[in-house]
Amino acid sequence: MSRIVIVGTGQGGFQAAASLRQEGFEGEIILIGDEPGLPYQRPPLSKAYMADGMADRLLLKPAAFYERASITLRERTRAAAIDRDRRVVTTVDGAEYPYDHLILATGASTFRPPIPGQEADGVEELRTLEDAARLRQRLADTRQAIVIGGGFIGLEFAAVARAAGVAVTVLEAAPRLMGRALSPEMSAWFLEAHRAMGTDVRLGAGARRIESADGKVTGVDTSDQKVIPGDLVLIATGVRPNVGLAEAAGLTVGNGIVVDGTLLTSDPAISALGDCCSFPLPDGSPVRLESVQAAVDHARHIARRLVKGTTDSYAAVPWFWSDQGKHKLQIAGLGTTADEVVRAPGPDDQPVFLLFRDNRLVAVETVNAAGEHMAARRLIGTPKAVLEAAGFGLKQALNAAKAAPPA
Ligand SMILES: Cc1cc2nc3c(=O)[nH]c(=O)nc-3n(C[C@H](O)[C@H](O)[C@H](O)COP(=O)(O)OP(=O)(O)OC[C@H]3O[C@@H](n4cnc5c(N)ncnc54)[C@H](O)[C@@H]3O)c2cc1C
Structure with a gap:
């Protein structure tokens, strides 16, 4: 195998490139990503970076690392199509990247539910460094923020905003916070913790419409017919896996790009990892995890398979963290x-x-x-x-x- 192409320069794509070298891969590694700049960590975007704005601290490695490790990084480059017969990735600028093996690390994108009024100025989301930089700048001039969605990212942001003295309302349509991931007992503990921080948390409160005047957001109309005033709205209602490229290439896709226990897709020349993939747990049930640990451990597993020829199934214990205040x-x-x-x-x-x-x-x-x-x-x-x-x-x-x- 002489050429491995990786699509996606996030946590998992970066780790795959680094781990391939660590395992001793001597061929060409091409890392293609549509975001600008060097690969960076997302978790601090809603934590330390939102408070201190220090973007340099987010980088996974400095530029010299890629040179030393002979990893070709194509930033601001979006993969448009995969020709599986020819084993070629084509980017939107028309360039072709042949591969012996392809790793899809395309991650996930913010899911925006169809709430009317989202086009107003002051309605934000938080997935990329660009999003975070814009949100952080706005936060400095915000008096009252409204967070739609009481999941990890919304609550992390709420805690930072409260610490900055901003009034915060969190709207969660479900009866409890972080309900997809936590026990009811821990949800209840965090409800009290956020209320103690001074956040107005409303459960069972969906957002019906985002209100605006002169194009600028002024509040959110909730399912219980109340309008909550606010000059910043963060939509934090979860993500969807980026599966379009894989789907168009005819790979099997469900809630993510479907892979087997060794993290191979339905095409043995293509692996997938991290937020974009649906993989089997040891008991066979499919799962898609949105965590740094899964992206990193998937990448290491794939690198070992490609370089050392290991055939064992991925079975790492999942773990996760979230800093809220x-x-x-x-x-x-x-x-x-x-x-x-x-x-x-x-x-x-x-x-x-x-x-x-x-x-x-x-x-x-x-x-x-x-x-x-x-x-x-x-x-x-x-x-x-x-x-x-x-x-x-x-x-x-x-x-x-x-x-x-x-x-
Ligand atoms: C604000 C925030 C806070 C978080 N906090 C935590 C935390 O505390 N703990 C934790 O474990 N996890 C956290 N996460 C989740 C964690 O960051 C992700 O699980 C992890 O980044 C997944 O890595 P990935 O490589 O699968 O995807 P990503 O890091 O999303 O990278 C995918 C990359 O692929 C690019 N891409 C997509 N399609 C194409 C294409 N066609 N061509 C080229 N490039 C493409 C995307 O633009 C992106 O740059 C957080 C995420 C966010 C947004």
């Missing part, structure tokens, strides 16, 4: 199918929730409890009885497991 939420495992939640002892009375399914630990949610989170990553799958015997203390359970003689 002074609260660092960390999640290990996947709790969406849990049937029982137990509150465990945490440091300084911080919440630690253990999520079980069929009496086995499937996920752990912690706040400001790094030690418990690290232990949790190694305990996913442990029978409830074993944890119960340790008083549900995660560090104690891990120490007990280490001390136990091998079975």
